[in-house]
Amino acid sequence: MAYRFLSSRVVPSSNRQTRRFLFIFSLSLSFTYLCYSLIFCSDTIMQSPSYEEHRCLLLHNIGGKKLLQKSHYCTLGSGEAKGIRDANQDVVLLQRGTSPAVNQSKTPAAPISVQERRASNNNTSAPKFGNKRLPNAIIVGVKKGGTRAVLEFIRIHPDVRAVGTEPHFFDRNYDRGLDWYRSLMPRTLDSQITMEKTPSYFVTKEAPKRIFNMSRDSKLIVVVRNPVTRAISDYTQTLSKKPDIPTFEALAFKNRTLGLVDSSWNAIRIGMYVLHLENWLQYFPLSQIHFVSGERLITDPAGELGRVQDFLGLKRIVTDKHFYFNKTKGFPCLKKPESSSLPRCLGKSKGRTHVQIDQDVIEQLREFYRPFNIKFYEMVGHNFRWD
Numbered sequence: 001m002a003y004r005f006l007s008s009r010v011v012p013s014s015n016r017q018t019r020r021f022l023f024i025f026s027l028s029l030s031f032t033y034l035c036y037s038l039i040f041c042s043d044t045i046m047q048s049p050s051y052e053e054h055r056c057l058l059l060h061n062i063g064g065k066k067l068l069q070k071s072h073y074c075t076l077g078s079g080e081a082k083g084i085r086d087a088n089q090d091v092v093l094l095q096r097g098t099s100p101a102v103n104q105s106k107t108p109a110a111p112i113s114v115q116e117r118r119a120s121n122n123n124t125s126a127p128k129f130g131n132k133r134l135p136n137a138i139i140v141g142v143k144k145g146g147t148r149a150v151l152e153f154i155r156i157h158p159d160v161r162a163v164g165t166e167p168h169f170f171d172r173n174y175d176r177g178l179d180w181y182r183s184l185m186p187r188t189l190d191s192q193i194t195m196e197k198t199p200s201y202f203v204t205k206e207a208p209k210r211i212f213n214m215s216r217d218s219k220l221i222v223v224v225r226n227p228v229t230r231a232i233s234d235y236t237q238t239l240s241k242k243p244d245i246p247t248f249e250a251l252a253f254k255n256r257t258l259g260l261v262d263s264s265w266n267a268i269r270i271g272m273y274v275l276h277l278e279n280w281l282q283y284f285p286l287s288q289i290h291f292v293s294g295e296r297l298i299t300d301p302a303g304e305l306g307r308v309q310d311f312l313g314l315k316r317i318v319t320d321k322h323f324y325f326n327k328t329k330g331f332p333c334l335k336k337p338e339s340s341s342l343p344r345c346l347g348k349s350k351g352r353t354h355v356q357i358d359q360d361v362i363e364q365l366r367e368f369y370r371p372f373n374i375k376f377y378e379m380v381g382h383n384f385r386w387d
Contacts, residue, residue, distance in 0.1 A: 130161075130187035134178065135194045137219040137312055138211065140280075141202025142270055144233040145223040146294040148346060149331075151197045153305050156334065157317050161186040162195040170211055171204040178214065193312055199223075203269070203276050212283040219312060220284060225294030226386040227271025227373070228365045229354075234267040236355045249361050256361070261368045271369060274376040281379075291380055301332040 139147050155162040167173065169181045188194045201207040202222060211218050225233075235248045245251070252268060254260040263269055270276075280289065290311040297304045302320035309316050326333045326345055333345035370387055377383045 130189045130192070132182050132185045133188055133194045134182055134214060135185065135196050135218070136215075137193055137195045137221065138201065139195070139197030139199070139221045139223065140207065140211075141199045141222045141276070142224060142230070142273070143199040144230050144237065145199070145225040146292065146297045147197050147199045147223045149297055149301075150221065150223055150292055150305075150308065151195070152346065153301060153318060153322075153334070154195070154308055154312075156322065157309065157314060159191060159314055159317075160193050160195055160312075161188045162197070166198040167196055168198050168200065170207040171198065171200050174206070174210060193314070197221075202280075205279060208280045208283045216283075218284070218288065220280070220289045221292060221308065221311070222277075222289060223292040223294055223297070224273055224384065226384075227273070227369045228362055228386075230271050230294075231267045231365065232354050232357055233352075234270070236352060238267075239355060240352070248355060248357055252361065252365065256364070259364050259367070261365065268365075272372050274372050274379060277376065277379060286380065291382065293384055295384075298331060 139151055141147070151162055154160055163184055163186065167181065167184050169176070169184075173180070185194050185196070201211075211220075231252070232248065235251070239245060249256060251265050252262060254262045261268060263272065277289075290308065292304055292308060301323050302318070305318045306316050309318060322334055323332045324335055325331075329345060331346065366387065373384070373386050
């Protein structure tokens with residue numbers, strides 16, 4: 001049709017060469033049109049499933065179950081769908097400038113065992129997150145002396161990371177091994193100190209040797225307090241949990257008339273500091289043990305924390321600007337951190353009102369502790385003035 005029209009309208013019928021040219025030209029146009037039509041149809045047919053598969057994955061991501069059921073291509077097997085999903089994720093990662101191989105390494109196909117997870121946690125290839133390390137310093141005692149206060153006060157130092165709970169590794173959980181102990185520790189950088197506190201270590205006979213075997217360079221902190229006051233505080237805490245226990249006097253004395261103190265009672269035995277210290281000095285020199293005064297921790301927390309920082313080789317960052325005295329609790333508290341609307345005080349069990357004890361009982365206990373205290377002063381080179 002096109003050939004007849006052009007040949008009759010544009011050129012004379014006598015010109016055979018021109019008519020032949022127009023015939024070939026028209027035929028070429030028709031062939032070209034046919035080729036483009038075939039290519040277009042082929043692309044449409046091939047891309048339709050891919051488009052539906054992509055649409056199916058989008059429905060998977062948004063949770064469109066009803067729409068999924070209506071889609072013919074949403075009957076893909078889980079393996080096929082995962083392959084397409086992974087391919088789409090790789091495209092997104094490449095668009096963001098991230099290598100797909102890196103993403104795959106972060107999502108392993110098989111579950112990670114506990115040992116592998118620990119190894120990953122200790123991987124030095126990620127120094128900005130730090131590593132789990134065995135503690136450099138341990139608050140080893142004593143119970144009801146002020147160990148929680150020391151821990152909470154020192155851990156606001158940026159170069160100290162501490163375990164909040166008491167691990168009780170060297171007295172109750174030693175059979176679990178050092179790997180278990182290390183797993184409890186917070187991640188620290190090379191410049192930071194890892195610390196934990198368990199007050200019962202000080203009176204545990206095996207603890208000094210066990211800590212020495214872990215590291216003979218360990219720094220030890222002992223928070224001591226007037227042993228009579230400490231014993232009353234210890235009893236008060238126990239009484240709050242077990243209201244039916246005997247009176248303080250009944251537990252503290254074998255025979256009060258004769259003044260025979262029962263040193264087997266744990267509340268009394270802990271305050272015989274010199275006996276426990278002798279056990280520690282078999283493994284550690286005094287230069288590696290720092291004694292904090294529980295009394296001065298209340299009246300001058302910044303001064304006591306300053307000496308703790310010196311002992312640990314830290315810059316004095318925790319100062320008096322961090323504390324205020326809470327008159328209700330009768331105890332210093334940390335001032336409000338910038339990230340909080342409330343100040344930080346120790347728990348309700350701290351600063352608890354002590355049970356009233358007869359003054360004669362207190363005097364008898366002072367007499368009992370006096371020789372132990374004097375020897376303790378001489379051994380550590382400091383008079384705590386408890387007499």
